[in-house]
Amino acid sequence: MSYIVKPRFHHPQLQKNDLGYTRRDYEGTLTTLCGGCGHDSISAAIIHAVHEMSLAPHQLAKVSGIGCSSKIPSYFLERSHGFNSVHGRMPSIATGANLANRELYYLGISGDGDTASIGLGQFCHIVRRRINMLYIVANNGTYGLTKGQLSATADLGSKTKSGEESQYDNIDLVSLAIDLGASFVARSFSGDKEQLVPLIQAGLSHRGFALIDVISPCVTFNNTPLSAHGYKNTWENNVVLSEIDFVPMRKEITARYSAGKDKEITLHDGSVIHLHKTGSGYDPGNRENALLHVNEYKKQGRIATGLLYINQDQSDFHELADTVNKPFNRLNEHDLCPGGEVLADINETFM
Amino acid sequence: MSRGKRAAGGRTGKTRKTAGVNNFVVKFANVNGSGSASANNLFAKAIFRMGIPVSPHNIFPSNIQGLPTWYEVRVNDKGFLGRREGVDLMVAVNEQTIVRDIESVVPDGYVLYDSSKALRPIRKDVNFLPIPLKDICLREFQHPGQRQLFQNIVYVGALATLLDIDFGILTGMISEQFRGKEKLILPNVHALELGYHYARDHFDCPLPIRLRPSRKARGKILMDGNTAIGLGCVYGGATVASWYPLTPSTSVVEAYGKYCKRLRIDPGTGKRKFAIVQAEDELAAIGIAIGAGWNGARAFTASSGPGVSLMQEFLGLAYFAEVPVVLFNIQRVGPSTGMPTRTQQGDLLSCAFASHGDTRQVLLFPSTPKECFEFAAGSFDIADRLQTPVIVMSDLELGMNEHVCDPLEWDDTGGYDRGKVLGGEQLEQMEEYGRYLDVDGDGVPWRTLPGAHPERGSYFTRGSSHDAMAAYTEDGNVYAEVMDRLARKFAGAGKVLPEPEIQADGASRGMIYFGTTAGAIPEVQHKFAKRGVRLDTLRIRSYPFHDAVSRFIEEHEIVYVIEQNRDAQLKSLLKIDCGANDGKMRSVLNYNGVVISADQIQEAILVDLPEAPEREQASA
Numbered sequence: 001m002s003y004i005v006k007p008r009f010h011h012p013q014l015q016k017n018d019l020g021y022t023r024r025d026y027e028g029t030l031t032t033l034c035g036g037c038g039h040d041s042i043s044a045a046i047i048h049a050v051h052e053m054s055l056a057p058h059q060l061a062k063v064s065g066i067g068c069s070s071k072i073p074s075y076f077l078e079r080s081h082g083f084n085s086v087h088g089r090m091p092s093i094a095t096g097a098n099l100a101n102r103e104l105y106y107l108g109i110s111g112d113g114d115t116a117s118i119g120l121g122q123f124c125h126i127v128r129r130r131i132n133m134l135y136i137v138a139n140n141g142t143y144g145l146t147k148g149q150l151s152a153t154a155d156l157g158s159k160t161k162s163g164e165e166s167q168y169d170n171i172d173l174v175s176l177a178i179d180l181g182a183s184f185v186a187r188s189f190s191g192d193k194e195q196l197v198p199l200i201q202a203g204l205s206h207r208g209f210a211l212i213d214v215i216s217p218c219v220t221f222n223n224t225p226l227s228a229h230g231y232k233n234t235w236e237n238n239v240v241l242s243e244i245d246f247v248p249m250r251k252e253i254t255a256r257y258s259a260g261k262d263k264e265i266t267l268h269d270g271s272v273i274h275l276h277k278t279g280s281g282y283d284p285g286n287r288e289n290a291l292l293h294v295n296e297y298k299k300q301g302r303i304a305t306g307l308l309y310i311n312q313d314q315s316d317f318h319e320l321a322d323t324v325n326k327p328f329n330r331l332n333e334h335d336l337c338p339g340g341e342v343l344a345d346i347n348e349t350f351m
Numbered sequence: 352m353s354r355g356k357r358a359a360g361g362r363t364g365k366t367r368k369t370a371g372v373n374n375f376v377v378k379f380a381n382v383n384g385s386g387s388a389s390a391n392n393l394f395a396k397a398i399f400r401m402g403i404p405v406s407p408h409n410i411f412p413s414n415i416q417g418l419p420t421w422y423e424v425r426v427n428d429k430g431f432l433g434r435r436e437g438v439d440l441m442v443a444v445n446e447q448t449i450v451r452d453i454e455s456v457v458p459d460g461y462v463l464y465d466s467s468k469a470l471r472p473i474r475k476d477v478n479f480l481p482i483p484l485k486d487i488c489l490r491e492f493q494h495p496g497q498r499q500l501f502q503n504i505v506y507v508g509a510l511a512t513l514l515d516i517d518f519g520i521l522t523g524m525i526s527e528q529f530r531g532k533e534k535l536i537l538p539n540v541h542a543l544e545l546g547y548h549y550a551r552d553h554f555d556c557p558l559p560i561r562l563r564p565s566r567k568a569r570g571k572i573l574m575d576g577n578t579a580i581g582l583g584c585v586y587g588g589a590t591v592a593s594w595y596p597l598t599p600s601t602s603v604v605e606a607y608g609k610y611c612k613r614l615r616i617d618p619g620t621g622k623r624k625f626a627i628v629q630a631e632d633e634l635a636a637i638g639i640a641i642g643a644g645w646n647g648a649r650a651f652t653a654s655s656g657p658g659v660s661l662m663q664e665f666l667g668l669a670y671f672a673e674v675p676v677v678l679f680n681i682q683r684v685g686p687s688t689g690m691p692t693r694t695q696q697g698d699l700l701s702c703a704f705a706s707h708g709d710t711r712q713v714l715l716f717p718s719t720p721k722e723c724f725e726f727a728a729g730s731f732d733i734a735d736r737l738q739t740p741v742i743v744m745s746d747l748e749l750g751m752n753e754h755v756c757d758p759l760e761w762d763d764t765g766g767y768d769r770g771k772v773l774g775g776e777q778l779e780q781m782e783e784y785g786r787y788l789d790v791d792g793d794g795v796p797w798r799t800l801p802g803a804h805p806e807r808g809s810y811f812t813r814g815s816s817h818d819a820m821a822a823y824t825e826d827g828n829v830y831a832e833v834m835d836r837l838a839r840k841f842a843g844a845g846k847v848l849p850e851p852e853i854q855a856d857g858a859s860r861g862m863i864y865f866g867t868t869a870g871a872i873p874e875v876q877h878k879f880a881k882r883g884v885r886l887d888t889l890r891i892r893s894y895p896f897h898d899a900v901s902r903f904i905e906e907h908e909i910v911y912v913i914e915q916n917r918d919a920q921l922k923s924l925l926k927i928d929c930g931a932n933d934g935k936m937r938s939v940l941n942y943n944g945v946v947i948s949a950d951q952i953q954e955a956i957l958v959d960l961p962e963a964p965e966r967e968q969a970s971a
Contacts, residue, residue: 029822058809061646061801074811074823081801083645084813085638086664092593092635096642096650097801099591099626104802122638125631317626324622328590329647329800331624333767336588338614340761346582346610347758350572351400 018054026051028075038190038216039068039138043075045193046107046136049200050077053248053271060105060204061097065090065119068145068218069111069138077107088119091126091135095317098131101327102318105204106133112153113143116171120152123173127180127209132316134203134210137173138190140218141166141229148221155301158228161221175294177211178287178309184210185290185309189234190217192305198246198273199307205248207268208316215303239297241282242306245274265310275307284310370457373403373428375439375560377510380452381503382445384416389528390503391422392753394510397520398426399573399755402565406432406870408752410945413598413691419448428567432755433871434948439560440513442506444484453477461558463506463513480554482509487545492538501542508546515557517564518547572720572758576749579720579759580679581606583727584651585614585625588767589677591650593628593639595658598691599747600681603653633658637665637678644669644676645812647772647800649731653679655747656698657688659705666740667706668814670837673787673796675734675741675770679727682746684944693944694748696866699920702742703894709834711841714894715743715849718869719756722892723749726849728761735770736847737840738798746915748867748946771797778804786810786821787833794840841895848893851900861887861907862939862956863900865921867946868913874949875956884960886911894924901929904936911956913939915947 014022026047031040050060057079064070066087073082085093094108115123115137126135141154150158153173154166177185184206188196196214203210215234217223223230249270263275275284283289290309297304324331370376377394381387388409395407406425412418425435440461443452450473453462458476466481484502492498511518522540529535550556577600584592584607594604604627611625630636636652643650654662659680669676682698684690705712715730717723726743734741771791778784778799784807787796796819799808810821816830817823824830855861864872869890879886889903904910904925912922919938925931939955941947 056805058802058805063642079806079809081799081809082811083642084811084815085641086668086814089634089638089665092630092638093642093645095628095635096591096593096639096644096648097646098642099628099639100643100646100648100650101800101802121631122635125635129628321626322623323626324617324620324624328624328626328643331588331590333588335624336590336615337586337761337767340763342614343586343759343761347572350574350758 017051019056021051021057023047023051025079026057026077028073028078031075032071033068034220036219037068038140038214038218039072040075041190041193042136042138042196042214042216043072045190045196046200047076048193049197050204052197053201053204053246055105055204059103060107062107062109063090063094063097064109065111065114067111067114067143069109069216070114072138073109088114088117089122090114091119091122091131094133094135095126095129095131098133098317100329102132102323102325103327106131107204108133108135110135110137112137112139112141112151116152116173120171124176124180127177127182127211130181130183130209130314130316130320132207132209132318134200134206134212136200137211137213138216139173139213139229140216140222141227142218142222144218144221153229155228159224159226161224161227172294172298173211173213174308175291178290178294181314182211182309183208183311183314186211186307187213187215187303187305189215189238189305191231191235192238195240195243195305198244201246201248202244202267202271202273202307205246205267205269205271206310207312208314234303237302239302239304240306241293241304241308242284243276244307245276247272247274265312268312273307273310284308287311370439370560372561372563373426373565375426376435376437377424377426377440377442378438378452378455379422379442380445380448381420381422382447383412383414383418383420385503386500387420387422387503390507391424393521393524394507394516395424395753396573397511397516397524398424398562399568400520400524401517401562402567402569403428403562404430404432404565404568404755405573406434406752406754408434408748408946411692419445426562428565429877430567431874431877431949433874434946436948436950440558442510444502444506461560463509465502480509480513480550482506482546482549482553487549488542491541491545497538501538504539504542505546505549508543509550510546511543512547512550512556513554513558513561515561515563518543568755570758571755573753573755574720575602575751575753576717576720576723576745577602577681577751578606579723580653580727580743580745580750581608582610582759583724585610586724586761587649587728587731589649589651589731590625591628591640591643591648592625592652593630593636593650594652595630595633595636595654597633597655597658599683599751600653600655600658600679602751603679603681633661634665637662637676640676640678641665641669641674644734645674649735651677651679651731653681655681655683656685659698659702663706666712667708667710669740670706670710670712671708671814672812673738673798674812675731675738677730677734678740678742680742680744681750682744684942690944692747694746694867694915694946695942695944696744696746696915697920697942698744699914699916699924702744703924705742711838711895713737713739713741713841713844713848715741716865716892716894717743717745717749718866718890720749720754721756721759724759729849732768733847736768736795737844738770738795739840744866746867754870771795773797773799773803773808775804778807781807784808785819787817787819787836789819789836793843794836844895845893845897848895848897850897851892851903852890853888853899853903855887855903855906856885858885858887859907860909860911861889861903862911862913863889863891863903863921863925864913865891866915868915871947871949871952875952878949878953886956891921896925896928900925901931904929904931908935909959910936911939911959912936913947913952915941917942
């Protein structure tokens with residue numbers, strides 16, 4: 001049995017957030033992934049991010065597909081409802097859930113097999129449909145649960161532990177998402193919590209579809225010096241295009257990096273993103289520029305990370321569908337049923 | 352013959368015994384995309400408005416323009432509206448098929464054709480009604496579109512004289528149809544009059560097969576099943592529809608959308624209390640509905656064979672994770688692409704057991720538009736009560752053809768039954784909550800919705816094996832307990848499902864049928880009654896079967912199981928679930944793509960009856 005209850009006891013002086021919750025209140029069951037798995041770092045970053053921004057866990061719903069990545073929603077936010085669906089189909093579950101209740105935060109967790117292979121169609125269409133959610137891909141270039149086959153995000157020439165070499169060009173989820181109209185696109189590295197945590201916070205606060213492609217090395221099958229998704233390659237070839245700092249809504253702005261700050265973006269919920277100087281002068285507000293940079297670095301065998309693209313002016317699905325503000329799941333028969341008198345009139349039209 | 356008119360068969364005074372006043376079949380042979388559909392519809396509806404029972408059938412190709420298409424209208428004052436073989440009057444205006452169309456007319460029947468082009472007389476035993484449709488329209492109309500389109504209206508006008516259709520009803524319908532586009536009324540009425548006058552001046556009218564106003568269809572409605580389902584979803588409280596266009600299910604979501612735009616707009620803000628997602632495929636379509644159902648909205652998708660096959664994996668998830676969702680399967684002819692525009696009841700087994708592993712799905716079988724409405728609205732209560740998918744099994748025959756039925760009814764006193772859902776306050780009072788705990792002993796656990804309570808009631812929904820607390824488990828005994836509870840839940844589902852409709856009079860033989868076979872049954876009974884044969888009937892309306900189904904089989908020596916597929920799927924299901932003795936169940940099958948007729952059923956059963964002389968012949 002791989003479900004393990006975590007011990008409940010904790011340090012009495014754990015820091016509480018605005019809701020009075022400690023980080024423990026945002027944890028889940030014990031992980032069953034391999035020791036050192038990048039995915040566990042993603043779980044930790046999510047717990048850190050959501051606790052720090054004082055988001056009530058029950059106001060968030062977790063959705064995932066199938067695979068090592070899709071297991072991790074068990075390992076964080078135990079007080080959130082979660083839905084571990086079928087392989088490659090998390091986007092449709094997320095879409096339906098979001099339609100039913102527009103007030104919650106939706107956090108989708110998927111992997112590179114789940115998103116770039118079996119679920120590529122659903123991924124493309126949820127981007128197009130502009131569902132308001134944060135979609136995290138824990139991207140390790142390999143199929144872990146079936147023991148190390150190459151995935152569709154494995155770079156050309158990348159080798160797994162068994163020596164299998166990728167013969168095909170990879171699918172780059174970041175370029176794809178920007179191309180298909182995602183309004184928040186970032187890439188990060190599971191080993192860089194400093195970078196990842198504010199991106200998660202900003203992605204959750206962003207109104208519209210947000211993607212974070214997180215390079216998350218598979219220590220068991222794809223972490224050799226010749227693996228493009230290994231720790232070594234990612235550390236060495238990571239190019240930070242834009243670094244951000246996140247200030248939740250209603251919080252005083254205390255810029256940790258005020259010296260290097262060159263831009264502020266206020267999100268729809270009042271939260272603020274600080275973009276700070278990286279020397280590159282990169283502008284994440286320009287879609288063509290973002291695609292150009294991502295592809296240019298890819299050609300050089302390097303990985304562009306940070307907030308790559310943001311567009312705050314795009315309407316989300318509910319705005320486009322012109323739905324009522326009240327969540328559908330709180331509408332009752334009084335709101336929804338036209339009643340017997342109207343039906344009598346409708347009968348007339350068929351006589 | 353007065354005024355030099357053609358006698359058009361009236362001369363001989365002979366008419367087919369089966370045809371006569373308010374009792375005949377008219378068939379229209381058209382070219383797809385030529386605008387014939389609305390004219391033919393006008394014809395059928397006008398007869399219905401005269402109070403006469405009518406059953407129109409579209410027999411159409413999988414094509415947008417150019418291929419042959421037929422529209423068959425049976426008129427029957429006794430209300431026998433199943434399909435009947437034989438055509439009494441053929442409107443043969445498709446050159447591609449005219450030879451075959453004329454051949455299908457009964458001896459002494461009639462053929463109305465476009466005499467703008469000479470027709471080689473291929474039969475002497477039918478009566479020809481030549482009308483120069485093309486020439487009339489070329490002479491009378493300027494616009495090329497109208498010259499084509501109005502040929503259809505002209506023949507409807509001619510039929511009005513030939514069959515004695517109330518002309519005022521026709522012109523009234525034209526005015527209704529073009530309300531808001533008034534300038535189209537005049538040319539349409541003109542076209543009707545052209546045909547009306549031409550027939551009056553050239554033929555002995557009316558024909559022996561003709562209409563007489565009746566009361567039989569008064570107070571009834573003429574509606575297609577898909578529209579009724581779409582409307583039922585509005586009444587049943589569905590807010591999320593996700594779908595992928597697929598014949599013959601497409602008009603379900605189109606109807607839902609049409610009624611929502613009228614009935615589901617928030618008066619204060621003008622915003623919509625519904626959302627329709629045209630998904631990228633059927634996998635996503637059902638996934639979206641399941642996601643919405645999980646989160647507490649009433650959601651549905653509509654599809655047909657190929658799409659339902661794609662939904663199998665998700666149907667298993669919704670069964671095992673216990674998520675309410677409704678799927679409308681408007682069945683068409685399979686396997687594979689099959690005949691996309693023909694009807695069949697071929698998905699019974701694949702839907703009853705949809706998905707891998709031990710799964711059982713709840714099925715509903717409507718047989719009239721009224722039941723389509725009621726079952727659609729009710730399916731959301733059932734799905735919520737049982738926390739499982741509900742598949743409503745309609746078919747092309749019911750979904751895409753108009754049927755005469757009783758008006759739709761709605762009881763304003765009964766609210767929606769959302770089943771076992773715990774709110775925040777209830778969770779606050781509880782000691783322990785487990786998503787899959789069988790608290791009430793009926794196999795149906797309590798669910799919670801995301802956001803219900805800050806600290807209680809959350810759980811992890813999964814398609815992997817789980818225990819009563821929704822935690823992942825690979826413990827085989829725990830898995831088996833969950834599977835046993837699901838079986839208990841399914842076995843008890845009958846109490847919220849529609850009961851079978853039984854007509855039992857102590858006969859030793861009975862008929863079991865469902866869905867669109869129902870249209871033929873009153874006529875079958877009438878035919879047998881004339882021969883002094885009695886048969887009890889049971890119409891199945893839901894699966895799992897009620898106990899009454901097993902009892903009916905036990906109480907009859909021979910049971911004819913009538914269905915529209917090759918493999919006797921209902922009979923198989925009865926054997927599996929009711930343990931029925933195979934020897935006493937005899938199949939009556941039809942799977943040629945058109946709905947089963949009373950003649951087919953009668954013939955199949957007659958050869959099996961001991962007292963029938965046909966039986967000796969059959970066994971000789």
